[in-house]
Amino acid sequence: MTGQLLERVRHEKPLIHHITNQVTINDCANATLCIGALPVMTHAVDEVEEMAAASNALVINIGTPTPDQIDAMVAAGKKANRLNIPVILDPVGLGATKLRTDTIKRLLDNVHVSVIKGNAGEISILAGQGGTVKGVESIGQYDNIEASCRDAAKIYACTVVVTGAADIIADSSRTLRVGNGDAMMGRVVGTGCMAASILGCFAAVENDHVQSSAAAMACFGIAGQLAAKRDDVKGPGTFKATLMDELYNLDTASIEQYLNIEEVVTI
Ligand SMILES: Nc1ncnc2c1ncn2[C@@H]1O[C@H](COP(=O)(O)OP(=O)(O)O)[C@@H](O)[C@H]1O
Numbered sequence: 723m724t725g726q727l728l729e730r731v732r733h734e735k736p737l738i739h740h741i742t743n744q745v746t747i748n749d750c751a752n753a754t755l756c757i758g759a760l761p762v763m764t765h766a767v768d769e770v771e772e773m774a775a776a777s778n779a780l781v782i783n784i785g786t787p788t789p790d791q792i793d794a795m796v797a798a799g800k801k802a803n804r805l806n807i808p809v810i811l812d813p814v815g816l817g818a819t820k821l822r823t824d825t826i827k828r829l830l831d832n833v834h835v836s837v838i839k840g841n842a843g844e845i846s847i848l849a850g851q852g853g854t855v856k857g858v859e860s861i862g863q864y865d866n867i868e869a870s871c872r873d874a875a876k877i878y879a880c881t882v883v884v885t886g887a888a889d890i891i892a893d894s895s896r897t898l899r900v901g902n903g904d905a906m907m908g909r910v911v912g913t914g915c916m917a918a919s920i921l922g923c924f925a926a927v928e929n930d931h932v933q934s935s936a937a938a939m940a941c942f943g944i945a946g947q948l949a950a951k952r953d954d955v956k957g958p959g960t961f962k963a964t965l966m967d968e969l970y971n972l973d974t975a976s977i978e979q980y981l982n983i984e985e986v987v988t989i
């Protein structure tokens with residue numbers, strides 16, 4: 723399934739419209755292209771509805787929010803909803819400032835999102851269970867994060883992905899755990915944002931967003947594992963460049979060898 727979905731991304735080359743932050747915008751564009759889809763990054767209020775309509779998924783990331791950009795996110799999200807184009811939301815830094823809290827509330831009140839992806843702190847806050855986010859980093863221990871992931875999925879009627887050493891993916895009825903990835907992925911800025919881009923690529927080709935999200939996180943994680951093993955990777959700098967190479971070179975054989983997706987049984 724995961725390998726087939728990757729092949730569909732490469733065959734269909736979905737256009738992934740991003741309205742995203744200034745820090746990792748180039749990383750997201752490259753990760754999208756390397757996995758086999760097409761990125762476009764634009765946030766001008768005057769064109770986002772037209773661009774969203776031409777796209778196969780919309781990724782909204784609030785990493786560096788400005789008033790105009792937030793208006794553009796709402797306009798593009800509403801247009802995507804009218805056309806049944808999946809919307810991925812990355813609530814970067816939710817809880818760190820009032821602007822981020824207000825922005826996520828406005829987005830979720832106005833736009834139906836298909837997938838929300840965040841770190842443990844961000845998702846725990848969304849689930850109403852509180853959390854600490856320092857800048858964009860999740861701080862603290864979240865022992866009930868699988869339950870928080872499910873709660874957030876029920877509240878917002880969507881699929882929720884929590885990233886970490888293992889990624890948790892839930893909707894109202896299923897929970898999956900993806901064990902792929904490497905600790906080096908937490909040592910470079912941008913892997914969380916890139917994960918949202920890859921989630922968009924897979925959501926564009928598969929309507930079951932628990933399946934598409936599990937495949938996306940597994941592929942991204944396997945690329946990270948392969949990059950971390952390479953002799954020419956000496957630290958975060960070479961790791962990040964090599965991660966792009968491994969996304970580009972990822973094949974079915976590596977997916978079959980490394981795939982680590984399990985269903986979490988809940989009572
Ligand atoms: N210790 C780890 N082991 C395996 N994968 C990791 C680890 N830390 C982060 N990742 C991976 O890195 C990506 C970004 O996750 P994370 O660091 O939690 O996001 P953020 O940058 O938003 O805080 C995800 O694909 C996640 O699976």
Ligand SMILES: Cc1ncsc1CCOP(=O)(O)O
Binds near residue numbers: 785786814913
């Ligand atoms: C550092 C920073 N500040 C605002 S957005 C951003 C990038 C966050 O990147 P990621 O969460 O993907 O590591």
Ligand SMILES: [Mg+2]
Binds near residue numbers: 908910911912913914
């Ligand atoms: Mg990070």
